[in-house]
Amino acid sequence: MTAELMTSAITLTAVTKSYSTVAPAALQDVNLDILPGTSTAIVGPSGSGKSTILRIIAGLEDANGGRVRLAGRDVTDLLPEQRGISMVFQRPLLFPHLTVLDNVAFADRAAGLGRAQARERAREHLDMVQMSTFASRSPHSLSGGQQQRIAVARALAAKPSVLLLDEPFSALDPGLKDEMHAMIADIRAAVNPTILFVTHDRDEASAMAERIVVLENGQLLQHDTVDHVFHRPASLAVARLLGGKNAFAGVIEEGVHHSGLGPIAVTSELPSGPATLVFRHEAVTVALQQSGNDVDAGAPATGNAGVTVCQTSGASQLSGVVTSIARRGPRCEVVVRVGDAEVHTEATPRQPITVGNNVTVNLPCEALWVVPE
Numbered sequence: 001m002t003a004e005l006m007t008s009a010i011t012l013t014a015v016t017k018s019y020s021t022v023a024p025a026a027l028q029d030v031n032l033d034i035l036p037g038t039s040t041a042i043v044g045p046s047g048s049g050k051s052t053i054l055r056i057i058a059g060l061e062d063a064n065g066g067r068v069r070l071a072g073r074d075v076t077d078l079l080p081e082q083r084g085i086s087m088v089f090q091r092p093l094l095f096p097h098l099t100v101l102d103n104v105a106f107a108d109r110a111a112g113l114g115r116a117q118a119r120e121r122a123r124e125h126l127d128m129v130q131m132s133t134f135a136s137r138s139p140h141s142l143s144g145g146q147q148q149r150i151a152v153a154r155a156l157a158a159k160p161s162v163l164l165l166d167e168p169f170s171a172l173d174p175g176l177k178d179e180m181h182a183m184i185a186d187i188r189a190a191v192n193p194t195i196l197f198v199t200h201d202r203d204e205a206s207a208m209a210e211r212i213v214v215l216e217n218g219q220l221l222q223h224d225t226v227d228h229v230f231h232r233p234a235s236l237a238v239a240r241l242l243g244g245k246n247a248f249a250g251v252i253e254e255g256v257h258h259s260g261l262g263p264i265a266v267t268s269e270l271p272s273g274p275a276t277l278v279f280r281h282e283a284v285t286v287a288l289q290q291s292g293n294d295v296d297a298g299a300p301a302t303g304n305a306g307v308t309v310c311q312t313s314g315a316s317q318l319s320g321v322v323t324s325i326a327r328r329g330p331r332c333e334v335v336v337r338v339g340d341a342e343v344h345t346e347a348t349p350r351q352p353i354t355v356g357n358n359v360t361v362n363l364p365c366e367a368l369w370v371v372p373e
């Protein structure tokens, strides 16, 4: 492999975009700093402005205000082909009349490179996406996943310092998606472009990126590490958009959060006042209460908020009653009524838990997070 390393920081400053004077702005004052060589996912509901951000960075759409910089260079007024960016779309958009090899050689040919040399470089990029044996095939003879590999190889052949991917693998089945994620990891190891991609799939965001940008209604709600957006959301909106199911409105008084769930010790550093307690259901386990054990075995069957102090054991334990169980692949999601509230938890299908059981909910301290009301 002779491909050279290529990577750029991406900086958006106060970028706004309105497609019409009557519709709400597609992007509102978006500021974003993407470090070179990183991979970042953009997530958000449909219509939140995800594709618009990519298109403005690529130069396919003009912003109404703000600046776009790549590696510190202001590219706002440059044409797409002057920016050193490649973009891959949900559909591969290969040239049907060219072979796979010539599809990938296209950028070099257009840049004036001789056919033999362009094809030699194209072979390197086909190799990078493990498609060298398909070089002489026509695009229509390939599967959707194979065509998307060729689209990625063609994008890389333009030697971009930034690779933008707009829901590139959303049409593929889960097994193929995993293979594509492995391919992106190989590409990062080989040429390390800065990657910014749009996805609706939270698992894909965490599989392919180390950071996530969360958008809603054209506004950037949070840009942070994968771990932080899932476990330390900046707002209730972020928690919800990332699939968080446990949120309890209440009030903090002297380091204790009070809600329908009961009193939960948080941290004394948090100011007193209204706040919502959030935690991921994946972090919460549930266990059948055995009579005689030391966990609130006498709780009434209607469910009762356990007193919860979160220090020595590193976890709060709540007593409750199972109200529903739903299978989620290899896991089960178990909903437990605790006091006035419902807590979403996870269990394995082998656990002997049924609806109506008295259970203990184990809430690890590190899973707790508080967001403003």
Ligand SMILES: Nc1ncnc2c1ncn2[C@@H]1O[C@H](COP(=O)(O)OP(=O)(O)OP(=O)(O)O)[C@@H](O)[C@H]1O
Binding pocket: 019, 020, 026, 044, 045, 046, 047, 048, 049, 050, 051, 052, 053
């Ligand atoms: N060419 C266009 N003309 C008019 N409005 C547009 C155009 N492109 C996008 N919009 C509007 O701008 C807003 C943001 O669109 P965008 O495609 O960026 O959202 P998105 O988050 O990528 O959505 P999705 O997840 O559905 O692809 C939407 O309200 C959309 O209808």
